[in-house]
Amino acid sequence: MSESGIAIIGAGMIGAAHAAGYRHHLARFPGLGASLETICDANAAQAEKLAATYGFARTAGDWREVLADPAIGIVSVCLPNFLHTEVTRAALAAGKHVLCEKPLALRAAEARETWRLARQARGNSGTVFNYRRIPAVADIRRRVAAGELGDPVQILIQYQCDYAADPLLPHSWRYEFDRAGPGALLDLGTHAVDLARFIMGDVAQVIGAAATISIPERFLPLGTTSGHGHVALSDEKARVDNDDVMSALLRFASGAQGFMTASRVAVGTGNRFQVEVYGTKGTARFSNETPSHFDLAILGEAGPAPFQRMLNRPGSPYVGALAAVPHDLVPIGYAESFGFMIHEFLSAIAEGRPFENGSIEDGYRAAQVLDAIQAASETGAPVAVDWEN
Numbered sequence: 158m159s160e161s162g163i164a165i166i167g168a169g170m171i172g173a174a175h176a177a178g179y180r181h182h183l184a185r186f187p188g189l190g191a192s193l194e195t196i197c198d199a200n201a202a203q204a205e206k207l208a209a210t211y212g213f214a215r216t217a218g219d220w221r222e223v224l225a226d227p228a229i230g231i232v233s234v235c236l237p238n239f240l241h242t243e244v245t246r247a248a249l250a251a252g253k254h255v256l257c258e259k260p261l262a263l264r265a266a267e268a269r270e271t272w273r274l275a276r277q278a279r280g281n282s283g284t285v286f287n288y289r290r291i292p293a294v295a296d297i298r299r300r301v302a303a304g305e306l307g308d309p310v311q312i313l314i315q316y317q318c319d320y321a322a323d324p325l326l327p328h329s330w331r332y333e334f335d336r337a338g339p340g341a342l343l344d345l346g347t348h349a350v351d352l353a354r355f356i357m358g359d360v361a362q363v364i365g366a367a368a369t370i371s372i373p374e375r376f377l378p379l380g381t382t383s384g385h386g387h388v389a390l391s392d393e394k395a396r397v398d399n400d401d402v403m404s405a406l407l408r409f410a411s412g413a414q415g416f417m418t419a420s421r422v423a424v425g426t427g428n429r430f431q432v433e434v435y436g437t438k439g440t441a442r443f444s445n446e447t448p449s450h451f452d453l454a455i456l457g458e459a460g461p462a463p464f465q466r467m468l469n470r471p472g473s474p475y476v477g478a479l480a481a482v483p484h485d486l487v488p489i490g491y492a493e494s495f496g497f498m499i500h501e502f503l504s505a506i507a508e509g510r511p512f513e514n515g516s517i518e519d520g521y522r523a524a525q526v527l528d529a530i531q532a533a534s535e536t537g538a539p540v541a542v543d544w545e546n
């Protein structure tokens with residue numbers, strides 16, 4: 158054990174993605190110098206299963222106990238949304254390096270205070286924006302920043318999922334505004350907003366937004382729930398009070414515009430994420446249904462050229478350095494993106510530099526836009542985003 162012992166707090170669906178990422182990257186890159194120590198979950202069986210699967214040394218039931226352990230230096234907060242603020246702030250105060258799952262907080266005001274505390278903290282910190290590490294997404298961003306698409310004019314982001322489409326999935330924290338915040342908006346829209354900022358820069362205004370609840374009640378579970386799994390249901394139903402579908406029209410500080418839509422009830426989509434970026438000189442588009450390439454069209458002297466397929470190559474972001482199979486055309490997606498993020502986080506800690514690609518500030522900036530989208534959907538009026546403060 159060492160001060161760079163790792164603890165994962167929350168052993169549900171995404172705690173498992175973090176555990177796999179730490180395990181894989183520490184096995185391949187022992188120079189990252191951390192060790193797999195504790196899986197913490199209120200559900201002891203869940204913690205034990207995850208610890209045994211990925212070789213963590215022990216389990217715990219109380220996150221306070223984990224934060225008090227001097228052997229733990231690195232913490233992933235993988236708890237339900239409503240616990241992120243309390244546990245992340247406590248981890249920062251305890252001097253730990255903290256990766257907090259998205260959303261950083263339920264509201265921008267909470268996220269802002271967490272950002273202030275992070276700036277004063279001894280440890281490094283970040284918000285989990287794993288989609289930034291999909292090679293095609295990182296490559297599109299790199300090309301936009303280099304001006305290959307000209308001046309960015311428009312971005313379209315669709316994040317369509319069907320994890321909640323079945324009305325017989327149990328009610329859980331995800332369907333309560335008090336514990337999850339806005340539904341598809343905070344769960345999926347957080348990624349969409351972060352990527353919009355990542356590629357296009359800061360958002361200055363939400364011009365309009367719409368939110369819909371399509372399944373207004375769900376059965377309560379008889380036991381505990383994990384992720385999006387089915388469990389035995391009681392006869393009792395509870396209200397769903399956060400959105401199943403949301404859409405928003407954005408104006409960026411640059412003057413460019415963006416449209417984003419997210420759904421958790423889009424039957425047949427699974428987990429489908431698409432981004433299209435239009436600039437004065439070209440267009441880039443990516444769908445995670447075809448994860449081995451993105452498409453690029455550049456305006457030539459003879460006018461618009463057809464789309465070219467830009468394949469994952471060892472020279473693509475993350476592929477040569479970090480992919481398990483760094484070969485031409487290999488599809489790389491969601492699960493790997495957690496590992497790439499964890500690698501960057503552990504590298505930043507090992508090298509004593511700040512973690513900047515998905516920082517706590519990025520978590521706050523996303524929260525500002527999400528608050529504005531929620532407000533615009535409630536009032537029907539445009540909402541400005543104070544992106545400089």
Ligand SMILES: NC(=O)c1ccc[n+]([C@@H]2O[C@H](COP(=O)([O-])OP(=O)(O)OC[C@H]3O[C@@H](n4cnc5c(N)ncnc54)[C@H](O)[C@@H]3O)[C@@H](O)[C@H]2O)c1
Nearest residue numbers: 167168169170171198199200235236237238258259383384
């Ligand atoms: N980055 C991504 O792409 C992504 C994807 C899915 C989920 N997430 C985020 O991850 C977080 C967790 O989501 P999930 O799907 O893993 O949820 P989950 O319900 O599967 O897991 C949450 C776990 O936390 C445990 N828990 C709850 N309260 C606790 C407490 N007080 N102390 C200790 N353990 C406690 C539960 O027992 C459960 O095992 C959410 O904030 C979600 O937004 C991120």
